[in-house]
Amino acid sequence: MNPLRPLLVVFALLGQPALGQPEPVADQMYRPVNRAAAEVGRLLFWDPVLSGNRNISCGTCHHPRFGTGDGLSLGMGEGGIGLGPERVADPENMPEERIPRNAPALFNLGAREFTVLFHDGRIEVDPSRPGGFRTPLEGDMMQGFDTLLSAQTMFPVLSQDEMAGHYSENEVSRAVRQGRLTGKGGAWDLIAARVRAIPQYVEMLGAAYPDIAAGREADFTDISNAIAAFMEFEWRSDSSPFDAALRGETPLSGPAANGQALFYGDAGCADCHAGPFLTDHRFHAMGAPQIGPGKAARFERHARDVGRMRVTGRDEDAFAFRTPSLRNVALTAPYGHAGAHRTLPGFLADHGRADWAAYDRAQAVLPGLEGMDDWLTLDDPAETEAVKAALANPAPVLSDADIAALVAFLESLSDPVARSGRLGIPQAVPSGLPLDR
Incomplete structure (x- = not known):
């Protein structure tokens, strides 16, 4: 003993x-949050418009009902229907395989000390790299992400089993399969174009980022930065009984x-x-x-x-x-x-x-x-x-x-x-697509 x-x-x-x-x-210990960005990021987080087949949102696999995870050992993204442990394979569009790792929780990712993400740490802050981050994409990595948390959002939308969909199902998955990620017609631009086509998103992104209001075209990094701002604000967690004990x-x-x-x-x-x-x-x-x-x-x-x-x-x-x-x-x-x-x-x-x-x-x-x-x-x-x-x-x-x-x-x-979140799940999203509530 x-x-x-x-x-x-x-x-x-x-x-x-x-x-x-x-x-x-x-x-x-936390980065300051752009509240206007968090407001639009909330809608983008819950909007299936970011997925190749417009059927999966970030919230599908990171839902507050399941502690910002999905309640499954290994998730089922594209090809799944339902939510949490009740999610099953869609007999009309069967998944090719399970997502190979457990969906991580999203609490406190706005804290400055989180400089490595994913179970294997495959993305991390690295000031020596262009854009300030090391990722598996190396030269294909976009620049303009405010934080590592923002940069990580570009991976699920490229994964055929998570959000992109399988080859030939949609224009995003085809671009991914062909290796077209950046630039006009690349996978990220195709997703950003969907968002730019929705006036409410353009207006809200302009409220968050003055250069967009001044006429710059919103791109995928703006979408990612807004989603990251939302996650940082929504799931900051420092008011548990343990915190009360730490504060005496x-x-x-x-x-x-x-x-x-x-x-x-x-x-x-x-x-x-x-x-x-x-x-x-x-x-x-x-x-x-x-x-x-x-x-x-x-x-x-x-x-x-x-x-x-x-x-x-x-x-x-x-x-x-x-x-x-x-x-x-x-x-x-x-x-x-x-x-x-x-x-x-x-x-x-x-x-x-x-x-x-x-x-x-x-x-x-x-x-x-x-x-x-x-x-x-x-x-x-x-x-x-x-x-x-x-x-x-x-x-x-x-x-x-x-x-x-x-x-x-x-x-x-x-x-x-943090369990319920500060802004909560919206009643609707600007795309008009159904939400995972």
Whole structure:
């Protein structure tokens, strides 16, 4: 037992900062938000007009009802109908495959310290690159994105399984397949042209960006910047019970206080989930079960996901994934890079051990998809051993009581303001297309 654990419990009960516990979140930790941009970004976020077939919005896979995720282990974008765990394959337009990674939550992405995004960190702030960001697109990367959060929006609209649609279905997907991304007639311009054709969007973008009001044509970066401003405003999260405890207002008590002591003590959670947003923004191999299609190039035939190694090419990064922020984690199930666990207790019981033989496959939330074998990697002993070999620091075994206490603490990170959002889902969008409400 950690000899400091009794002291940690006393700190928690007295509302004093525990050892290793962060300072309270403060305004200066966030970028300022252009409110006019956030207003138009709200409508664009919920408008299916940005998808190739005009049937999917950002909100389809990042819905507040599911903690700004989609409630699925692995999402179903193009070819899916319905919302959340009720989303199923459209028999008239079957998906080609599942989205290979779990939809990440959107909380606090306006905080300045978020300089790396996606499970593998494939985009990050890099002042040495044109435009200030490193992305897989390199020379094809557009310039004019205000933030990394803005830049990340250009990827889902290009993905045939997320928003673009499949080849020949629409002009956007055809442009993507032909490699026409930038310039007139490129995929991003085709999407921007749809927005420019709607007078309300032109007016609102002009209110947010004076040079558009002065006559400059709105382009995709303006759309992305507005959507990012909306996300930063809508899902800032710093008013949870945990925040009240950090500010010395109302200390955590009972099981939550015990879990707090565990989190910052014996369980070692804060080794990676550090700082005010409970992430070190680094990459760790923790042995989470790999389900679904994995991440493979079109010429490859496997279902593994080596995580950070796909970005860096370094063997030591195999099976490492970015430490997620735990803000509102109780709302964001399923858990893990492939969403293999539908419950926090189930995830905590398995976390950091790579014991795939003991994994309960009923933990996965996967709508049926004909022809998809979601267990290829789990059923391959060589894959299992490779993941175990990459696990540098196995997590401690937790008792049922420890898990219950940690869950109580993690529930204290839920923020009712961020859960519902500040602006909410609009009643309608300027395109007139139906919304996922």
